[in-house]
Structures are given as structure tokens and as C-alpha cells.
Amino acid sequence: MKGAIFYSGQYGSTAKYADWIGVATGLPVFSIEDSYADPTKYDFLVLGSSVIVYKLTIRKWVTQNLAKIANKPIILFSVSGAGPGAKLDKWVADCLPKTLVSSMQHVGLRGRLDMNEISWWLKLFMRIGSWKSDDPEVKKHELEGFDFMDESSISPVVEMVEKIQSSRDLAA
Numbered sequence: 001m002k003g004a005i006f007y008s009g010q011y012g013s014t015a016k017y018a019d020w021i022g023v024a025t026g027l028p029v030f031s032i033e034d035s036y037a038d039p040t041k042y043d044f045l046v047l048g049s050s051v052i053v054y055k056l057t058i059r060k061w062v063t064q065n066l067a068k069i070a071n072k073p074i075i076l077f078s079v080s081g082a083g084p085g086a087k088l089d090k091w092v093a094d095c096l097p098k099t100l101v102s103s104m105q106h107v108g109l110r111g112r113l114d115m116n117e118i119s120w121w122l123k124l125f126m127r128i129g130s131w132k133s134d135d136p137e138v139k140k141h142e143l144e145g146f147d148f149m150d151e152s153s154i155s156p157v158v159e160m161v162e163k164i165q166s167s168r169d170l171a172a
């Protein structure tokens, strides 16, 4: 039962979570940008995706590779400012095919936003977004950034991987 991690991120936090999960599970880690990364070689997949403007950055890769991945067990970890909840579930449901959403498992992890790493126009975009935000915590994050990186938060993903591996080993 071979698995692999495929991730999509921009500023390093999704890559960091993918590496932590890779070390904890022993699964190989691929960026979706790697041209040699081939999901057909694996029996199950852990997909990692950042959320940018309410969208999963891995959504196009999923659509392009749907035929190759649709019948495999899939665990998705999303990385965002917002924590797990209805808002995040809706963003995931809006970005991925219904059949995939209903069959996969999802864990919402919280990432990092360093205002010094983003372009001036994104800073401006976030500032404008903050004017519209009703939630004071979201407003603060949009103006000042945040750092919720937490290695221990990967444990549900690691447990899901171990469960898939042990159930398939028993069936073999």
C-alpha cells in the first residue's frame, strides 16, 4: 500500500506541513510543480493545499488529474488563516468535485502570513479586505499577518495515513 503527499502552496507553510507529515509517515513529498510527480504510482494520496482568496490552490491540479486520483483514498489537508469550521468546509466544497469531497477526509491546518513576504499590491489588497471584515480577529490578521504553524496539529493526518495503511495491510 503505497502513498504519497502532493502539495500546492506559495509562501512555504503548506510545504513545511507536507515535510512534517512526510517525516512522520515516511511518505514521499512532491510539489505539484514537480514534473516527475506522478499520482498514478500510488495507492492513496495525501493532498495539501493553501487557501488564497477563499480558494484551494490545488483545485486546478485536482481537476486536471481527476481521472487518475478519483478512485484512490484521499486525505486533504488545507492550510489557511481561518481554522476548521463551516467557512473552510464551504471553500473546500466550492473548489473540488462533489464526489471527491464526499469520499475524501479533510483536516484544516492553520498557516502563516508574513506581511514582509508579500508584494505591496497584495498588502494593499489585504488592507482593503480588512475594511470589509466584520470579524475583528480576521481584520487584525489581514493587517498584521499571523503565525499559527504548529507541528503537533498534523497528528490527525498522520493517524488517517496509519489507518489507511493498516486496513489495507489486513485486507492483503
Ligand SMILES: Cc1cc2nc3c(=O)[nH]c(=O)nc-3n(C[C@H](O)[C@H](O)[C@H](O)COP(=O)(O)O)c2cc1C
Residues within 6 Å of the ligand: 008, 009, 010, 011, 012, 013, 014, 015, 050, 051, 052, 053, 054, 055, 079, 080, 081, 082, 083, 110, 111, 112, 113, 118, 122
Ligand atoms: C493574498 C492572500 C489571500 C489569502 N486568502 C485567505 C483566505 O481567503 N482565507 C484564509 O483563511 N486564509 C487566507 N490567506 C492566508 C493563507 O491561507 C495562509 O497564509 C497560508 O499559510 C498560505 O500558505 P502557503 O504559505 O503555503 O502559501 C491568504 C493569504 C494571502 C497572501
